[in-house]
Amino acid sequence: MMKRVISTIGICLLFLSSYGQELTLRECIDMGLKNNLSIQRGNISIDIATNSLSENRSKLLPVLNADIQFADFLMKPTNVTTGALLGNDFPDNPTWQQIRSMQYSVGAGIQLTMPLFNKTIYSGIEVAKTMVEISRLSTQQAEQQLTVAIANTYYTAQAFNEQAKLLDANIKRMSELSDITRAMFEGGVALEIDLNRVKINISNIEVLRKQYATAYETQLNLLRFLLDISPDQKISVCSMKSLSFSPDNVSEVSDNLPELNIIRQRKDLVARQISMTKAGYLPTIALFGQLGVNGYQDSFKGFFNDNSHHWFGNTYLGIKVNIPIFDANSKRKKIKGHSLELTQMDIALDEQRKSLERDFSDTYRKLDLNISSFNTQKSNYNLALSVYNVTEERYKEGVASMTDLLQDEMRMRESQIACIHALCECHIANIQLLKLTDNLHQLK
16 A cells, blocks of 8 residues: 555656746746846956945055065175275375175165055055946846846746647637547437548637647747756746736836946946046156165175175155146047047937937837737637537537538637737736836745
């Protein structure tokens, strides 16, 4: 008994695994945003821009360098000066007095440099901040595009799956009719040609059903690609709960779309580049200094003796002011070029806004048309189903012909397909409106 239970459970699990994991639209979107390689690349771009910002900020910090150097003058260096500096105690020609240095020298110290005022560095930090924001917005735009692609693929797959299920029901209905027709033929009530017509119709529906099943698998493969999961992983989409559609309440294009914000941030970037170029006209002030010693010996072993009087301090602290005077109009040309870029950005922003408004208007009208078409096709489907049921009863009673029955079945099937297609188009148009109004988070 236990073996039979275990075997039954195993068969059930195998049956369920053949259908794969059923994913909701929200689960697909979350999985895609987590796994998609394009989004991961965008996140790395944000990290790169953030690192560049930290790099620019570090330029405000003091820089310390330590060095030590040893020199062996194979030929002792000689300094030449006038006798007036040395006095008359030196017997050499007073015009050319020579001072010979030691053969060995050692220098060691720690150098300090630190900017006190450098407008270019501050402007560079602002530019880096803008680049971080542009990278973030680019990733946000990529996430929205991926969300739309996943939703479109999901609803298309859902439509193909639903159409295949409806055709399964049609095949079952035709199979039952075939059995009835065969019985009537054997009883001498129906003609053989009627039985053949039913068989041909079943064969045509089965071919159409395979086409939709193949299209469904193709959409699932595309969905796996967008989710970045293994092509061998079995997944499925949820079935349509009902043939109904309720559009989301949207009013106008959002002013906070990534497409618009990216252009605004690029304008800000150009403005900051102008500010950074203008900062080149200002003087820079920096603090510099050194803490060190220099040592001199006439023999190498003298460095290892206690001759502290041969070591001399080399410590200083100072301020350096750099004042730009003339740069051959280089900065002025850069500022003019950036100003022209700003004008281009203004035009691009206005053009992008008008393009989004046009897309919103077109999509809104398209959704209106799709809803009207869906309602019409749904009504036609219900009417065609009713007509088919009546014709089927009349055929069983011998009043209607097989030709009438098959024609009504074909009209019902066409209405089914048109109804599901119109519903899918409603969802796709609604997704586009949600994107344009920055409401993609409402997708479930």
